[in-house]
Amino acid sequence: MLSEKQNDLLKQLPKVDLLIMGLPETFQKHMRTKTIVQDVIDELRQSILDNQHVNVSLKDVSEEIIRRLNLSDSPNLKRVVNATGIVLHTNLGRSVLSKSIMHHLTETMTHYNTLEFDLETGSRGSRYNHIENVLCRLTSAESAVVVNNNAAAVMLILNTLAKDKEVVISRGELVEIGGSFRIPQVMAASQSKMVEVGTTNKTHLSDYEQAIHSETAMVLKVHTSNYKVLGFTESVSREELAKLAHKKDIVFYEDLGSGILFDFDALIDLDEPIISKTLEQGCDLVSFSGDKLLGASQAGIILGKKHLIDQIKKNQLLRAFRIDKLSLAVLESTLLLYEKNGDEIPTRAMMALSETAILEKVNAFTNLYKHQLERLRLTYEIIPMSSEVGGGALPLKTMPAFGLAIKFPNGINKIQTRLRQYEVPIIASIKEDAILFNFRTIFEEDYALIIRALEQAIL
Numbered sequence: 001m002l003s004e005k006q007n008d009l010l011k012q013l014p015k016v017d018l019l020i021m022g023l024p025e026t027f028q029k030h031m032r033t034k035t036i037v038q039d040v041i042d043e044l045r046q047s048i049l050d051n052q053h054v055n056v057s058l059k060d061v062s063e064e065i066i067r068r069l070n071l072s073d074s075p076n077l078k079r080v081v082n083a084t085g086i087v088l089h090t091n092l093g094r095s096v097l098s099k100s101i102m103h104h105l106t107e108t109m110t111h112y113n114t115l116e117f118d119l120e121t122g123s124r125g126s127r128y129n130h131i132e133n134v135l136c137r138l139t140s141a142e143s144a145v146v147v148n149n150n151a152a153a154v155m156l157i158l159n160t161l162a163k164d165k166e167v168v169i170s171r172g173e174l175v176e177i178g179g180s181f182r183i184p185q186v187m188a189a190s191q192s193k194m195v196e197v198g199t200t201n202k203t204h205l206s207d208y209e210q211a212i213h214s215e216t217a218m219v220l221k222v223h224t225s226n227y228k229v230l231g232f233t234e235s236v237s238r239e240e241l242a243k244l245a246h247k248k249d250i251v252f253y254e255d256l257g258s259g260i261l262f263d264f265d266a267l268i269d270l271d272e273p274i275i276s277k278t279l280e281q282g283c284d285l286v287s288f289s290g291d292k293l294l295g296a297s298q299a300g301i302i303l304g305k306k307h308l309i310d311q312i313k314k315n316q317l318l319r320a321f322r323i324d325k326l327s328l329a330v331l332e333s334t335l336l337l338y339e340k341n342g343d344e345i346p347t348r349a350m351m352a353l354s355e356t357a358i359l360e361k362v363n364a365f366t367n368l369y370k371h372q373l374e375r376l377r378l379t380y381e382i383i384p385m386s387s388e389v390g391g392g393a394l395p396l397k398t399m400p401a402f403g404l405a406i407k408f409p410n411g412i413n414k415i416q417t418r419l420r421q422y423e424v425p426i427i428a429s430i431k432e433d434a435i436l437f438n439f440r441t442i443f444e445e446d447y448a449l450i451i452r453a454l455e456q457a458i459l
């Protein structure tokens with residue numbers, strides 16, 4: 001039996017039509033309005049039946065509906081503050097793009113553009129032309145082509161040059177990257193036949209030599225981006241592999257994973273190969289990701305000998321793996337930025353930050369927000385931290401950094417969750433009773449947000 005009060009409240013529930021008519025005009029036409037209004041009413045009705053306290057005033061119910069409509073309009077994919085210090089955080093979108101390329105991006109994407117149009121001849125052009133010159137300038141490669149991502153690049157190269165043929169690879173390089181990219185499976189999918197040589201820790205030139213015969217199309221080297229075999233190890237140098245492959249008249253290809261364009265400032269002891277050097281050392285083809293250390297869009301970049309790239313360009317799979325105009329525009333602009341002012345590329349700039357520069361950032365933050373931090377009664381410490389490069393790159397290489405450890409003796413997990421659920425989520429890790437803010441990956445424009453998020457998390 002319902003009480004009199006419950007019956008009254010049920011009667012007072014605003015009518016759906018009335019609610020919709022009272023909404024701002026933009027929401028009256030919104031596809032989701034009816035469902036959201038219905039949901040809110042249903043929830044209120046249930047609360048009344050459960051004898052909970054409810055507010056059924058037209059104004060408050062309308063406000064709740066508008067709040068939900070606004071929320072449903074905001075994209076699920078949104079910016080976050082990366083306080084982890086991991087520069088290429090795959091779960092947080094890998095490389096951060098430069099603001100300075102955004103004007104060009106808006107211009108080209110909100111208008112028609114020359115994606116596949118040749119302005120000289122007035123006829124069909126190739127999307128790959130936009131990028132080939134700048135890639136060749138930066139790396140001294142003969143030729144270049146780009147696809148969707150590096151996984152696609154590996155697949156396309158193997159399928160073009162080694163379909164139904166054998167590919168020799170060291171057992172020490174049968175990598176798995178990020179759970180879904182495994183060299184043996186990629187090879188099988190490309191219809192090439194994997195011939196493993198050597199052992200996990202040692203592979204000699206003679207191992208390769210003995211495995212090459214008339215059915216062999218390629219020697220494949222894979223950069224062990226995310227692990228390292230320590231102890232007694234031996235692998236064959238690029239020069240030696242190149243010499244062997246060329247003597248046997250087969251292709252020498254290296255999947256570089258990430259690679260770097262230049263040995264910038266040698267700030268960290270990079271274990272990543274410099275792309276132009278790998279070509280000098282004799283690779284016929286190399287491939288790498290656009291959104292790892294290069295700091296551009298998701299893409300797979302293939303560089304090397306022209307006669308090989310020409311064959312790749314004729315493979316039907318290229319169409320399936322083709323790069324879209326957005327990624328292409330970002331990639332071209334970022335590469336041009338390398339020539340003009342590489343410091344403007346955020347991934348590169350974050351990698352290049354010295355320990356002292358990061359400490360200065362932390363100090364600037366604590367000075368700027370001294371009063372707020374005091375008002376919130378936060379106990380914090382400026383501490384040395386280390387940051388990873390991430391993105392499946394350089395696992396053992398960490399860079400010294402600095403950051404804030406803010407102490408929360410009680411309910412630290414709740415605070416972390418609240419920071420994560422803030423309107424601009426703050427992604428930070430926990431160590432003992434402190435939340436860590438690593439300033440290598442925190443931008444100046446994030447500072448105010450962090451303070452506001454902390455305020456909300458503590459309340």
Ligand SMILES: *Cc1c(COP(=O)(O)O)cnc(C)c1O
Nearest residue numbers: 149150151177223225256257289
């Ligand atoms: C990251 C990586 C890949 C995959 O590259 P995506 O661009 O993420 O597809 C392939 N090979 C190696 C060695 C890598 O490090």
